[in-house]
Amino acid sequence: MRAVYETPRPENCAPPRILIAFYTYSGSTGKLAEVLQRLTGGTLTRLYPSQPYPSRFPELLEQVRREIHSHHYPRLLPVSESPAGYDIIFVGTPNWCGTVAPPLAAWLRRNRTALTGKVLLPFYSHCGGEPGDIAGAVRSLCPQAQVGPAFAACPDEGDLAAKLGVWLTGCGVLPTFAV
Numbered sequence: 429m430r431a432v433y434e435t436p437r438p439e440n441c442a443p444p445r446i447l448i449a450f451y452t453y454s455g456s457t458g459k460l461a462e463v464l465q466r467l468t469g470g471t472l473t474r475l476y477p478s479q480p481y482p483s484r485f486p487e488l489l490e491q492v493r494r495e496i497h498s499h500h501y502p503r504l505l506p507v508s509e510s511p512a513g514y515d516i517i518f519v520g521t522p523n524w525c526g527t528v529a530p531p532l533a534a535w536l537r538r539n540r541t542a543l544t545g546k547v548l549l550p551f552y553s554h555c556g557g558e559p560g561d562i563a564g565a566v567r568s569l570c571p572q573a574q575v576g577p578a579f580a581a582c583p584d585e586g587d588l589a590a591k592l593g594v595w596l597t598g599c600g601v602l603p604t605f606a607v
């Protein structure tokens with residue numbers, strides 16, 4: 429098996445240090461992050477915008493569209509984890525208007541120097557609408573990182589652990605998969 433992500437790690441080296449950085453608005457991406465944590469033993473870090481998003485959908489959608497179109501990167505509450513100490517970083521987001529939600533985009537952009545050469549594995553939750561290109565968006569925010577294929581799931585999708593396991597195995601993060 430190869431991948432993770434293309435640059436092979438030397439044999440007998442320490443296991444990769446794994447960070448799972450994610451933004452979730454209504455909890456579905458958070459559930460994916462928790463299953464990933466269970467499967468990989470990675471460290472979870474949840475991102476929060478300093479200014480919470482509106483709770484009503486029309487205002488939320490209007491604000492999100494405005495931020496995406498104007499490339500606005502919202503301020504975030506401080507987080508204790510920096511990507512510098514990690515080898516593989518899972519980055520999670522809801523699919524918002526076919527792309528990465530602005531809080532994750534902000535974190536990626538602000539950390540893009542520290543993310544140089546790191547393996548970034550995107551995962552996202554969606555409702556079956558516009559698929560967009562989440563991995564492509566992560567790649568453009570962090571052009572010096574090694575971005576792998578994205579994992580996508582709907583909130584009500586069953587057997588998340590098995591599906592995530594197949595993806596992790598394909599990415600070379602888990603040598604064999606057992607839930």
Ligand SMILES: Cc1cc2nc3c(=O)[nH]c(=O)nc-3n(C[C@H](O)[C@H](O)[C@H](O)COP(=O)(O)O)c2cc1C
Nearest residue numbers: 453454455456457522525526553554555556557558
């Ligand atoms: C502002 C907004 C835009 C969205 N755009 C899309 C979209 O383009 N495609 C899609 O499949 N789902 C879209 N969704 C649905 C979310 O991706 C979906 O509900 C997701 O599971 C939410 O994840 P969360 O619970 O982690 O916030 C959108 C939701 C919101 C609130």
